[in-house]
Amino acid sequence: MIYGYDPRTGETVGEPLPETDSAGVDLVVSTAAAAGAAWRATPAAERALALEAVADALAARADDLWVTADRETALGEVRLRGEIARTAGQFRLFAQVIRDGGYLEAIIDHADPAATPPRPDVRRMKRPLPGVVAVFAASNFPFAFSVAGGDTASALAAGCPVVVKAHPGHPQTSAQVAGIVRGALPYPDLLGLVQGMQAGVDLVTHPSVVAAGFTGSVAGGKAIKKLIDERETPIPFYGELGSVNPVVVLPSAPKAEVAAGFAGSLTLGVGQFCTNPGLMFVPEDDELRKALAAAVEGTAGGPMLGERIRDGYLGGLDRLGELTLLAEGRPGEGAWAVTPKVFTTDLDTFAAGLPRIAEECFGPASLVVTYRDVADLAAVLGRLEGSLTATVHGTDPDEAGEIADVLAVKAGRLIWNGWPTGVAVCWAMHHGGPWPASTSAFTSVGATAIDRWVAPTAYQDWPAALLPDELKDDNPLSIPRRVDCRSHM
């Protein structure tokens, strides 16, 4: 049985839920696949309306949803209401994306009989992957990266059915959200939910599963990747794993703002963000050092999402504890509460300790590395593993020098004078990056997240009567297309 727990008390919450056994997983996947056949054939305009119905249904239930989630996560009303709004917004964004149709990358090359050799009429567009998408929900966003999160919204938008493996940190929330989404979809079985670790194994090895999305730890992601690698029929694995999110503070950066912004970003949501600033490079500067210490001392901890996550944080602190403690916040309250801690070392010690010294410590901890000369930074930054983000603070772009080029190959998103927590759900967002930030070149946030669930089909001299509307000469759906080498709005 799966129990939800209250991070404030460590006690179980509500009735336990059964684990899904192998036959159960097979049933859920099979019914999802059957519903998927009809969904795949549903025109984009109708799919868009269904996504908006899901958004409306989630928003309408915000009053009970946040209460259920708060009991299992202790994330609080403001954050959880905001996250529900974001989750609904993601469904609305993907409704826009499929109405727009640009993601289909429709291309038409009319026949050219004069070419050598003569060229047939060739048309190409992306189609939904033919099968079920498996989604492994994350712990730290019980809505936006969970049952009805961005992976689910983008896969449904693409035309694929989805089966989610619930995160054990919020089983009741998962079940409640699944019920709401299923009730709003034209074919409820388009969304399936399974619970339990073995169910995840059965899911990702099921022959009808054609792709998997995952948000979680490096260890968890590696375990799923191994299962996928061993499949008879390989499938794409879109994992978003660990990220240390380096921040470089240039000498020109305003010290007070940097200190306040850092402390806020570090401790938001008890530091439980994959974009948490876990590593910061600052000039050797007593004033900045004092400002950072004061800002961190003004923060407070809180209960982490689960006991194992808390234990992982404490293990990370043990490792960082070999360095000097710069400052700590006030301890939080509750069974699984932790304290924000910031450690410090100099650039040489840091470089000598790579790669272990730069490992992610999930939670409100960070390592501040002091440097003497900006020119020394590029070589060290070049040795970091991949991250979701890399941030530079400064007032003079010239001061960044080659740092910008180095960071551009180390992270999926570059930020200037901002903080990595907070990921805008927009068309241009990229939430990914080199391993271990991501296992692929795709994003899990923003409009282009839909690209993970589609694959091209080319139609050669195919009869107009059998062509999808998206590829007909008169462009009845008015989608952006590239026709005879030129792209057209």
Next chain:
Amino acid sequence: MIYGYDPRTGETVGEPLPETDSAGVDLVVSTAAAAGAAWRATPAAERALALEAVADALAARADDLWVTADRETALGEVRLRGEIARTAGQFRLFAQVIRDGGYLEAIIDHADPAATPPRPDVRRMKRPLPGVVAVFAASNFPFAFSVAGGDTASALAAGCPVVVKAHPGHPQTSAQVAGIVRGALPYPDLLGLVQGMQAGVDLVTHPSVVAAGFTGSVAGGKAIKKLIDERETPIPFYGELGSVNPVVVLPSAPKAEVAAGFAGSLTLGVGQFCTNPGLMFVPEDDELRKALAAAVEGTAGGPMLGERIRDGYLGGLDRLGELTLLAEGRPGEGAWAVTPKVFTTDLDTFAAGLPRIAEECFGPASLVVTYRDVADLAAVLGRLEGSLTATVHGTDPDEAGEIADVLAVKAGRLIWNGWPTGVAVCWAMHHGGPWPASTSAFTSVGATAIDRWVAPTAYQDWPAALLPDELKDDNPLSIPRRVDCRSHM
């Protein structure tokens, strides 16, 4: 040592070439990586000129290139000159592609301070993968899928250095082509060449390699995939493996044309195409049966590219030999010559023999399956493995019924009243398909093949002075972009 062989005589050709040892592979990869840093920073317009210089250099040397290749492949002057022209054409296409800039998928979302939460300025474009692309050359196209083939051209276009593992079937041709390409590039080390099977292992496990392209057998592809799966840092593997390329002949199809087209497509290049029509479904019809037999009997075999490929073909014939021989062509001449053979069976026997009965037999062999009713086909087609292509012959699109939908999830390219051999190098081409046709959702032929070697980077509130030209507000390179949700030419 690596020896080239003449398929017409089975004798060695030219001087043997040394296998590249581990230290040699490391040196080639490292020098390619170093050259890649400069190439990555080279503006697209200059990269395009360099690609055109490579095209010119290859075309200028066609007179000796085809002779070298013919000695090692026996493919003949006409085919080889055509293939050299195609190979040069691929470089010219990718010069167009990078001048156009659409493949960068540039997106700009200006800041929206009124949004909840306020949205920063976010801009996204694709950048070359940060490292070396490994390319495993194919046997059957000594130019177009080899050292200077589509993988190499598209990766260089994207901004990545390339190291090719030469195919042992044409070592001299590989060395000659590498010399020509290196001489035409601004940094010769952008293209490295290694020879020998262990060199391939060392290449794909090298830490500086960031992606691999492969064209070859299912067994070979699985072996490379296993090496990649075991890497500490995962990399994308773009393999184009086996494909049986089903053809469905509807009752309305003109019999004589189908018979002639089939025999021609089957025996082109001694059947050594990944798009060879290895499986065809035809109505039970004595007239069609006779036309097919007569057409096949009018064909001739020839020497295959290598002894192992010939042996593989003979092994496949043993398996198909359990069925009825419909017809065979005239035997070819030369040491490794083989004879075209077409077998036949009925739909029930075929369905009972799946999946083994539908395995690819690389070479001029095919299996013709007779059916009584078009309505019986969809269920059987639905059980086939993935293919690069699926073809339908008929005069009435309505007659295809649900066959079109079934084939659309079984193949990357659908062809009407044509033949799968001959892959147009154009913007809309898709040369890929479900496993085992391909290991990914990407194409290895056509403009979008470049998508394999790039990954997005997002820039958040990034200073204009540090933004790539492609993302500057005034669009100095006039590339297609999506700005504030709308796509623009």
